[in-house]
Amino acid sequence: MADVAGTPGGNLGGANVSDLLAPLASGEGVVFLILALGVVAMSVVCMTRRNPVSAVMSLVATFFGLAGLYATLSAHFLAVLQVLVYAGAIMVLFIFVVMIVNREESTLVSLRGIPTRLLGVFAGVYMIRVFAGIAIPAQAPGPLPALSDSFGTVASVGDMLFRQDLFPFEAISLLLLVAIVGGVVVSRSARKESDAVIAADKRIAISHLSSHDSPAELSEVEETSAAAGGHH
C-alpha cells in the first residue's frame, strides 16, 4: 500500500525527527505549513471569540484555509465546493441566525460542571496522543502515487457521482428536503399554533357541555353552563 499513515512499525518515540520534518522545507511544505498554521490559528480564534460575528468570520477564514489544503491534495472540485457551500451558504445561514439571536456573551465558558467537561477535553487529548503515536511513521515515507490529470476535477468527480454513486446523490436530496421542511417546522413562529390552541379550547368547551348532557348529571351541567355563562 502506498503512503498510508499508520503503517506498521510507526513509532512516536523512536522516529528520526529530521527525516520526518524534511519535506516541510520544500516549496510544497512551506505552503502546507502556512495553510495549516492558518487553519489551526483561525479555528482557535473562532472557538474563543466572545462576539458571535467575529467567530463566524474566523470560521469562514478556517474554511478558506481548508479549501487551500484541499487544493494541495489535488481535490480541486472539492476546494471550490468548500468555498461555495461552506463559506458561501452555510456561513450566511449562521450570520442570519446571529442576527436573530444576537447576544454577546458575558462569560465565555460556563463554570457549571467544568471538571467533567475538562475531563472530556483531556479524553480528546488522550485520543490524539494515541492517534499521533500510530499515525506518524518511523521513517519518511516514499512519494505519493502519481495522479492522472483529471484527478479531482469536476468532470471526473461528476462522472463518479452520477454513475457509480447515483443512489447516495439522490438520497442526499431527501436529506436536504428533510432539513428544509424541518427547519421551517421548528423555527417558524408559533402564532398559527396559538390560533389552533384557541380553536381547540373552544372545541373542548363545546364537547364538554354536550358530553354532560344527560339527565343523570343534570346538576353538573347546570354548574358548567353557569360557569360558561359567567364568561360571556
Place this chain on the structure above:
Amino acid sequence: MPTFYYLILSFVLFLIGTTGVLLRRNALVVLMGIELQLNAGNLAMLTYSRALGDEKGHVFAFLIIALAAAEAAVGLAILVGLFRNRQTINLDEANLMKR
C-alpha cells in the same frame, strides 16, 4: 508531501472542534465546533483519497458537505426555536430536565 501531516492536522482540528463543543456556553459556537469536526473528517477523507489516488473519497466528501449543510440548517432552526421559547441560547441555562 507525506500524508501524515494532513492527518495530524485533521485530528488537531477535530480536537479544537471538540474542545469548543465541550467548553463554550454559546450554542451557536458549539454548532460551529461541530462544523469543524465534520471538516476534520473531510480533510482526512481527502488526504486518504490523495494517498490512494482514489476518487471515491471526493464523492464522500461532497456528500458530507451537503450533509453538513442540512445539519446546520436543522441545528440553527432548533436553536432559533429554543431562543423563541427561552430568550437565550446559553447551553447552561437549558437544563429543565435532569436526574
Place this chain on the structure above:
Amino acid sequence: MNASETLFNLRLIPLLPFLGAAVLILFGRRWKREAVLTVAAAAIGGSALVAFDAFFTRLPAVAEEGGLRDVVWTWMSTGNLSVDLAFRMDALSGLLCLIITFIGFLIHLYSAGYMEHDPDYPRFFAYLNLFCGSMLVLVLGDSMPVMFVGWEGVGLCSYLLIGFWYHETPNADAGKKAFITNRIGDFGFLIGIFLTFQATGTLRFSEITSFATAGSVLTAPAWLGMSNAFWIGTFLFIGAAGKSAQIPLYVWLPDAMAGPTPVSALIHAATMVTAGVYMVARMHAVYVLSPAALAIVALVGAATALFAAVIGFAQNDFKKVLAYSTVSQLGFMFAGVGTANFASGVFHLYTHAFFKAGLFLCAGSIMHAMSGSGDIRKMGGLRKLTPWTHGVFLVCWLAICGVPVFSGFFSKDAIVAGAFATGIFGDDLSWVGPTVGVLLLLAALGTAFYMSRLYFLVFSGPTRADAQTQHHIHESPPSMVGPLVVLAVGAGLGGLVGVPGGLFGHPEWNLLGHTLETAVGPELDVPHNTELLFMAVSTVLALIGIGLAYTFYGGGYRAPAQKFAAAFPGFVQLVRDKFRVDELYGAVIIRPLRKFALALFRVVDRVLIDQILVGGVAALVDVLGRVSRAFQAGDAQRYMAAFAIGAAALVFFATRPTVPSTLKVEVSGTTVSVDASRAGRASPRGLTYAFDFDDDGRPEVVGLKSDARYTYDQAGEHTIRVTVTDPRWHTQSKIKRKIDLSAAGERK
C-alpha cells in the same frame, strides 16, 4: 417412555376456567350475583368433571406409557428448540388436577357466602377462575416453558387477589412483597430452565426424564466441581422456594393473608404454594442424579418446617398461625421430596390440601362470626356457638397434628420414616437423612403444640369476646358450611389411600403410592421396624404436644389454675406452682423462642429482604445516581463530555495488551519459568514481552515469546516484572510478582 401417547382433550381442563374468567371480566359487572356464581362454578366444575373423567377412566390404561398428551399447537420452533403448547396428564399431574379442581370448586361455593356483601363480587370470581386456569396450565404443562407460563400466571393471580382489597395500603404492600419475592424465585427458575436446555437439549419433561440417566451429561462436572444436575436442581429449587415459601423466601406468605380468606385457603394453602413441591417431583429424575442438590432441598425443607413451627407458637392472629403452619407443612413436603421420597412428598401435599383448606375456611367462618376479627386472644368457647365449624376444625386439627387414622398421620409418617430410611445420600452425606428426620420430629411436636393451642384458645372454655361481638356470633350459612364438611371428610379419611400397605403385607393397599409409581418412581422402601417405630414416635409426640397445649391453654388462658383453685382449695399452692410453670415456661421457653423467632424474622425479613434486597438495591441506585448525577445534570455539554470520556476509555482498554491477573510461575530449585500469556493463549498481535527477573530495571529476556526461564544465583525473595508492549499502539501493560525461592526450595 413417550412412545404411544393417547390424545385426549386435556386442553378443556384449563380452558374452561379461562373462558369463565373472560366472560366474567367482560360481562360480569352487569350480571346478578347468582349468574356470576353460576358461570364461575360451572367453569371450574366442568373442568373438574373432565379431569375426573380423564384421570379415572382414560389414564389407567396409558399410565405406563407416559400418560395422556394433548398438543394444542406448535408454540415455537427455532433451530434445535421446538416447544409445543401441549398438556400432559400422568399420575402426578392428574392427582394435582383433581386436587385443584375439586378444592377449587368447593372454595367457589364457599366464596359465594363469604363474599356475599362485597361490591367487587364479579371481579373476585373472575380472578379466582383465572387462577384455577393458570394453576392447571402449570400442572398440566408438558414442558418447562408451558409450566413457566402457568407459574407466572398463578403468581399474577395471587398478587391480584392478595391486593384484592386494595383500598387498604398494607394489602397492596403485601401484594408487592409477594411479587418481589416471587421474582427472585423466578430468576432461579429461569436459569434452571436455561441450564436444563443447555445440558439436555430439550425442555419436555418426558424427554428430560428419559435423558436423565446415570452417566449422561447431567452427571458430568460443570462448574465449581458440581455436576449439571446439581446446578439445575439448585436453581430450580430457588424457584420452588420462592413460590412455596421456604427459607429465606418465605416472608411473603404470612403477609399474603391480607387477601380474602377463601383465597388464602385455595392459593396460599392448598394449591399454588405447593407448585414448588410439584416441580421438584416433576423433575425427580434430574434430582436423583445429584444427592447434593437433594440434600439442599431436604435440609432447607426441614429447617423451614421447624422454624415456621416455632414462629407459630407466638402468633395471636388466627390466619397468621395458619400461615406459618402452611410454611411449616410445605417444609415437610420439601423434606419428603428432598429425601428422594417423592411419593410421600406428594402424598403430604394431597392430605395437606384438604386439612389446610379446611382450617382456613374454618378461620374464615369464625372471623365471619367474630365480626371480622382474627385475634385469638378475644375468642374462646366457640365450640357451642359454631358447632359445625368446630366439628370440621376438630377433624382438621387432629389431621395436622398427626393423630393416627387421620390423614396427616399417614403422610407425615411416610416423610419422617423415609428421611431415616433413605439411602440416596450415600456415604458422604449420610448425616443428612437422620438430621432431617430429627428436625422433622421436632417440627411435628411443635405443630401439635401450636395447633392445639389454637384449638383450645378458640373453641374451649368461656368466650373472651366483648359483649357486642358476642351478641353477633352465629354459625355461617349452609353455603359455607357445606364445603367445610366435605373438606373435613377428606381431611379425616383422605389418608387411607396412602396406607403403608407393605406393613400389613398388602402393598396394593397403598393406592396412591402405587398410582404415582409410574410418574415419580417407586415408593421408598422403608423397613417395617422403622416404619412402626416412627409411627409410634410420631403418635407419642403428637399426644405430648396436644397434652402440653392442654395444660397451658385448655379452656382458655390459665384456666387450669382457676378450675383447680375453685374445686380443691388445698391444691392452690400446687396450682400456683402450675401457674409458675406457666410463667416459667413463658420465661424460659416461649419468650426466648419468641425472641429467637423474632430475631430470625428480623434477620431474614428486615435485613435480608428489606435491607439487602430492597434497601441494597436502593442504596446501589443511590450511589450510581450520585455518580451519574455528575454527568446527567441536564447539561448537554456534560453529556458530550461523558461521550468523549467513554470513547477514550474504549480506546484505552481496547488498545492495552491484556496480561493475566497473576503471573504463572513454576519453580524448580533456583530456576523459575514464567508464563505471561493470558489463559494460555498466545497473542496473535505480535506483542513483545520483556522479563525483568532481578528487579534492576533492565530486562533479562526480551522477545515475542510470552514465556521465559531464568536461573537465580541465590535463593531468597525476588521480584519478577514483566512488561508487555504492543508495538503498533505503543501501549504497555506491566505485571509483577514476588516469589520466595528459599521457601519453595525447602518445601521441595
Place this chain on the structure above:
Amino acid sequence: MIFDSSQILAYLPMLILIGMGCLILLAETFATTATASRQGLAWLGVGGCIASLGALLAQWGDAGQATTHFQGMLIVDRMALYLDGAFLAAALLTLLFAPPFLREQGFEFGEFYVMVLFGAAGMMMVAHAAHLVTLLIGIETMSLAAYILTGCWRRNLRSSEGAMKYFLMGAFATGFLVYGMALVYGTTGGELSYAGIAGKVPEASKNPVFYFGEYFILIALAFKVAAVPFHMWAPDAYEGAPTPVTGFMAAGVKAAAFGGILRILDTAFGNPLLVFDFTGWANIIVVLAAATMILGNLAALRQDNIKRMLAYSSIGHAGYILVGVAAMGLGVTTAKPAVLFYLMSYTFTTLGSFGVIAWIGNRRDERLFIDDWAGVAQARPGVAMAMALFLLSLGGVPPTGGFFAKFFLFRAAMESPQLYWLVVIGVLTSVVSIYYYLRVVIAMYFRDPLRPLEPTDAASTRAALILTAMAVLLLGILPGSFIEWAGPVIGK
C-alpha cells in the same frame, strides 16, 4: 446499466413512503385548518404506510436470497425486510396515535406526518445499507427527522430543550462517525462498501489506525442505540419530545440503529481477526451491554415521571439487545433472529405504552407522574389492561412478546459460555425492572383515582391500541412464525 426498473422495484416500500411524504407536503398547502382536513393528511400517511407494507409483502417471497443494488450500496434480504416491517409498524402506529395528541396540544400540521414518513424511509435506508455512504445518509435522514419531531412542539419548553440536546449530541456523534469512516476508507485502501472492507480486513487489521476508525463507527452507532456511556441524550430527548414521537424514536430509531450495527458488524467487521482478541469488538459490546443493562434499569427505578422512566427502561432494553449482538459476534447463529424478534416485539410494546401515555393526558394536565395513573383501571379497564400488558411485556412476563424476546435472546446467548455472566446480569436486571413497571400497574389497579380521568380519546387511538395489544399478545402466543420470518440465518 447503472440502474433498471428491478432495482427501483426492490426499494418500492421506501419510495412509496418518500412519495407519500411529498404528496402530503403538497396537499398541506391546500388543506384548511378544519379538523377533517388535517385528519385527512394523517390518513394519507396511514395509506402510504399500508401501501408500503403491501409492497413489502409482495417482495417477501423473493428476498430469500440476498441481492445488492446500486453498485453495492444497498442490499435486500430478509433481515432488512423484517426490520422494514418494524419501521412501517412504528410509522403506522405513530400516525394513528399522534393526530389526537397533536390536535389536543394544538400543533397539528401536515409536516409532522411528512417527517414521520421520511424518518421511516431513513430507517429503511439504514437497514438496507451495505455501504458506509448509505449508512451515513440513512442515519442522518432518520436522525434529522427525529430531531425535528422532538422539537416541533414549539410552545413546550421541554420539547425545544430536548431537541437542542438531542441535536447537539447527535451531531457530535456524527462527527465521530464521519471521522471513523474516513479512517476506515483510508486504511482499507479506498473501500467503502461492506463487502470491500471485509475483503481488505486481513491486511488492514495490521494497521492500528483501522481500529481507530472501527471504534469510532462503533461509538457513533452505540450512541444511536443509547448504550451506556453514550446514552445521556436519551432521557432528556424522550422526556422532551411529544409523547407519540417518543414512542417512534424509542422504537424505530433504536431498531434501525441496531439493524445497522448488526449488518456492519456481521459483514464489514465480521472477520474473526476483528471480533476476538482483546481489541475485538465482541469484548467491547459485552462491556457496553453489561453497563447498559445495569445502569438503565437501576436509573429507571428512581424515576417518577413515567416518560423518563420508560426512557431509562429503553436504555436497559438496548443492553439486552447488545447481549444478542455480542452473541452474534461469538458465532451463535441463532442470535441474529433473536435480536430481530426482540426488536419487533419491542417496537410494538414501546409504541403501545407511549400511545397510552399520550392518550391519558390532555392539554391542561399531562398526567406524566405515576401517581397520576391511580385508578385508571376503574375508569377505563380496557386501556388499563392494554397498558398492563405492554408493561408486563417490557418486563418480560409471559405470555407476551416481551417474554419470548428475552427468552430467545438469552437462550442464544447461553450458547456461548463467555456470555453466561451477561445472561445472569440480564435476568437479574429484568427482575429488577419488573419492580418499576409494576409501580404503574399497582397505581392503575390498586389505588383510588386522585382526580377524574379526561383522556384525549379518539377512534384512531383506540384502533391503534387494539392493534398493538393484539400484536404483543400474538408475539407471545405464536412466537414461532415471527422468529422463523426473522431470516434464513436460523441454525438448523
